Amino acid sequence: MEYTVFGAVGSGSVPIEATLTLIGIPYELVEAVTWVDETARSRVEAVNPLRQVPALAFPSGEIMTESAAILIHLADRYPQARLAPQIGDARRAQYLRWMAYVSSAIYSLFWIKGDPMRIAADKKDAPRVIDRVHDRIAECWRNMDQQIDPGRYILGDELSVLDLYVTVISRFGPWRTRFYKTAPKMAEIVRRVDADPRLRDFWARRFPFKPGWEN
Template identity: 80%
Template sequence: MLKIFGAVGSGSVPIEATLTLLGIPYEVIEAVTWEDEAARKRIETVNPLGQVPALVLPSGEIMTESAAILIYLADLYPQARLAPGLNDPARAQYLRWMTYVSAAIYAFAWIKDDAMRIAASKDDAPRVIDRVHDRIADCWRKMDEQITPSHYILGDELSVLNLYVTVISRFGPWRTRFYKSAPKMAEIVRQIDADPRLKEFWAKRFPFYEGWEQ
């Protein structure tokens, strides 16, 4: 069985969603690293950065970095068609946008968890978060302007890229701003929010509640 260090509403969720769609048994080791020092120390045994997600393969090998894990899982089970194949014309753009979401958007989570990591003072911390949110919204806008989606972002099949965008778009600056910045992807993530295959999963791992989009 695969083991994944993760947390509700965290970057482990798209990986857990992928495993759910693949029907692969897995165990989640809860590690709310941004609130719990003990959890951070626990995950440091597998990821020295002290961050989730971290995937423990049956061999004992460790994988970190959400985009890398998603790409690996999709390629490991090509029959599920959760990623364009190596010879698929969409493959290049798939890899481009997987890396883009990770590097240009999700990477800011490290600052949002604790603005004092880069803020000059506590008074400056709220302005840092505002600037981070502005940057994220602008990155979503630029991505949205450069894609030509069909049923999903890269075509008519659900891929891990769609799961990745759906989850990360729920982080600050929150969905309302995402909808405005990325209107083409907005329709896609709403569709994935409502996917019946993930209804029970979302309820457990990233539940919808009144006002969650704000």
């Protein structure tokens, strides 16, 4: 009886897989590159009718979708891993605030970016739509960066699932080079998480740093 992650290399399932790795929980992986492959979309349909990854099947068979909620759940369910401020901790409100923000203000925009024709009226507008999505994402990172007061990590001196989440989502467009300029406080933090020795093999497998990856 294990967790099953429905995910894909370089996707929003990666922070969840990283969390399970840090907690030390074995899991099965169903690989589904949903944004390029119709067969993959059908493979996840039974667990997520929106045909997106990530989804998490619990050992009990219960299904959970929504990356931020899954991360919050895992960090609460395994408090010994110290991957989130627990209820009663003074940092809890800001933790929940930024988890929801990354999901709703930033990650959700990738639905448009993945296929601009989902909202564009004309194919010739697609590049402009992507540029605008990138501008909005950069603006949202800037807004977050200006309002946080981090230590070694976003919420203080301990790594949390929020750091894993921001580290992975900031690897998507408009890519890291722009993120470093737009969000200088978080730039230092995501580089620290990229370099975390506990995740070295994991990153290599699940979100490899290929030449030029920051651009």
